[in-house]
Amino acid sequence: MKTEDLILALSADTLPQKSVAQQLARAMPVATLISIAAFLVFWGPRPDIWDALGSAAVLKTLLPLGFVVMAAALALALTHPGARQDIRAAALGLFAILVIGAFATALLNAGFAGLIAALSTPSLLTCLISIPVLALPVLVAVFWALSSGAALRPRLTGAVAGSIAGGLAASVYSIYCDKDMILFVVPAYCAAIASVAVIGALLGPRLLRW
Amino acid sequence: MADLDALEDLMRAANRGDSAAYLRLFTAITPVLRKVVRARGAALGHAGCEDVLQDALLAIHSKRHTWREDAPLRPWLYAIARHKVIDAFRARGRHIELSIDEFAEGLPAAAGPDPTDGRDMDKVLGQLDPRAAEIVRAFGLNGETTAETAARLDMSEGAVRVALHRALKAIARLRERMIE
Numbered sequence: 404m405k406t407e408d409l410i411l412a413l414s415a416d417t418l419p420q421k422s423v424a425q426q427l428a429r430a431m432p433v434a435t436l437i438s439i440a441a442f443l444v445f446w447g448p449r450p451d452i453w454d455a456l457g458s459a460a461v462l463k464t465l466l467p468l469g470f471v472v473m474a475a476a477l478a479l480a481l482t483h484p485g486a487r488q489d490i491r492a493a494a495l496g497l498f499a500i501l502v503i504g505a506f507a508t509a510l511l512n513a514g515f516a517g518l519i520a521a522l523s524t525p526s527l528l529t530c531l532i533s534i535p536v537l538a539l540p541v542l543v544a545v546f547w548a549l550s551s552g553a554a555l556r557p558r559l560t561g562a563v564a565g566s567i568a569g570g571l572a573a574s575v576y577s578i579y580c581d582k583d584m585i586l587f588v589v590p591a592y593c594a595a596i597a598s599v600a601v602i603g604a605l606l607g608p609r610l611l612r613w
Numbered sequence: 614m615a616d617l618d619a620l621e622d623l624m625r626a627a628n629r630g631d632s633a634a635y636l637r638l639f640t641a642i643t644p645v646l647r648k649v650v651r652a653r654g655a656a657l658g659h660a661g662c663e664d665v666l667q668d669a670l671l672a673i674h675s676k677r678h679t680w681r682e683d684a685p686l687r688p689w690l691y692a693i694a695r696h697k698v699i700d701a702f703r704a705r706g707r708h709i710e711l712s713i714d715e716f717a718e719g720l721p722a723a724a725g726p727d728p729t730d731g732r733d734m735d736k737v738l739g740q741l742d743p744r745a746a747e748i749v750r751a752f753g754l755n756g757e758t759t760a761e762t763a764a765r766l767d768m769s770e771g772a773v774r775v776a777l778h779r780a781l782k783a784i785a786r787l788r789e790r791m792i793e
Contacts, residue, residue: 404734408753409667410643413674414636415752415759417627418778420678483679484692553676555696612700613672613789 423482426548427475434544438537438575446533446579455583463577463588467596470498471570474563478545481560482552502589509585521586530580534595535602538565538572542599546610554611561607562600569599620686628682639670646670646694654702663731665701668788672697675785737787745780748773 421429449455456464477491510518545564554560573592582588620638627635647666654662673693680689738746744766751762759777763770 404667404731404738404750404753406643406647406663406667406670406729406731408750409670409731409734410636410639411756412749412752412777413670413781414627414632414639416674416774416777416781417630417632417635418774419628419630422678483681483689484696485684485689486681551678553672553679553693553696555692613676 421551423548423552424479426551427479427545430544430548431541434540435571435575437540438572441540442537442575442579446576448578449581451581452578455581458583460577460583463580463583463592464574466502467570467574467577467592470495470596471567471574473498474566474570478549478560478563478567479552481556481563482549482554484553484555502593505585506589509589513586518586518590521582521584522590524582524587526580526582526587527591530576530582530591531595531598533576533579534569534572534592535599536572537575538568538599541571542568542603546603546606550611550613552611553613554607557607557611558604559607560611562604564607565600565603566596568603569596572596572599620690621682624677624680624686625682628677642673642690643670649694650698653698657702657705660730660732661705663729664733665698665705667731667734668701669694669697671781671785671788674781733788733791734784737784737791740787741780741783745776745783748776749780749784752777 455461473491473495477488477495480486480488480491513521542565545567546561549560549564573596576595577592580588582591620641623634623638623641627638643666646669647662650662650666650669651659654665657665673690676693679693680686738749741749748762748766751757751765755761757765759770759773762768763773766773768776
């Protein structure tokens with residue numbers, strides 16, 4: 404086929420396409436509901452959930468959600484060639500610094516012995532397994548939506564996709580988790596989210612090619 | 614043409630369904646992209662370069678929703694094209710056919726194939742269902758309008774639009790698998 408003939412065919416197709424943001428807005432709620440349904444069946448909220456949500460422990464639920472919003476903004480920039488990514492990446496970096504700062508302060512107060520004590524609980528394993536499992540439906544949805552975009556850096560974009568899924572799953576899981584110490588929550592949740600980000604980075608070059 | 618209308622205006626009009634503006638956009642950018650591809654891909658020969666160019670044009674079309682209407686078009690256009698061209702060269706580079714051009718200098722020039730003819734596209738069209746392939750060819754080879762194609766195939770204009778849209782999507786997918 405001649406190129407001039409091809410562009411005649413291409414230019415005749417002016418049907419509107421759904422934006423990546425629209426696809427994301429379509430797929431994320433469905434996946435989140437699946438994740439929440441699985442959570443309610445197999446995990447369930449902690450007994451003192453209403454007290455916990457009234458205390459500082461609510462940050463375990465809210466901060467991952469904020470992280471998800473920032474990661475989603477970055478993912479959209481990464482799938483739109485020419486879009487600015489620096490401000491969105493800086494927002495995520497600032498967020499990470501604040502979290503690490505809170506963790507470092509707690510570590511200075513309690514020392515390494517305190518960290519070991521906080522992490523020496525079966526809850527650690529539960530957390531590291533539960534968050535990636537709860538993230539799975541969201542990961543599928545995010546990849547589905549982002550693959551309609553044009554990722555120039557598929558590995559990085561995949562990692563951000565994993566962060567979105569991991570962050571959302573962490574927020575859901577926090578309703579079950581009854582460990583509220585910073586020395587437990589920050590390393591455990593971050594490790595769990597990071598493991599989903601690694602899965603995303605491995606899948607990115609495969610699933611986001613175009 | 615690109616001087617009379619900014620590429621951005623043409624693309625915005627295309628997004629509102631103006632296929633004449635969309636054709637002018639493609640007409641303006643195709644020669645530029647062809648030069649870029651040929652400068653890089655001498656070893657692929659003219660037909661090989663034309664395949665790569667068609668890949669890039671298909672990608673520009675299938676990813677057009679990732680351009681933000683308030684952004685300049687050129688950086689987006691070049692980012693999409695560069696990605697696709699690098700991709701195509703990487704895949705084809707593994708099995709580049711050695712060009713005989715260098716040896717053929719002393720030989721009388723035979724009437725070669727049309728240098729704007731791509732070979733891959735015909736293979737891909739052969740894999741589509743015949744009606745879809747027919748619709749894609751109709752706009753190019755026969756220069757038909759949507760209305761004429763619709764009348765000839767006894768379909769509604771809307772159905773032809775949807776069929777063309779789906780066929781181009783399928784082509785983009787098949788091409789991708791081809792260069793994997």
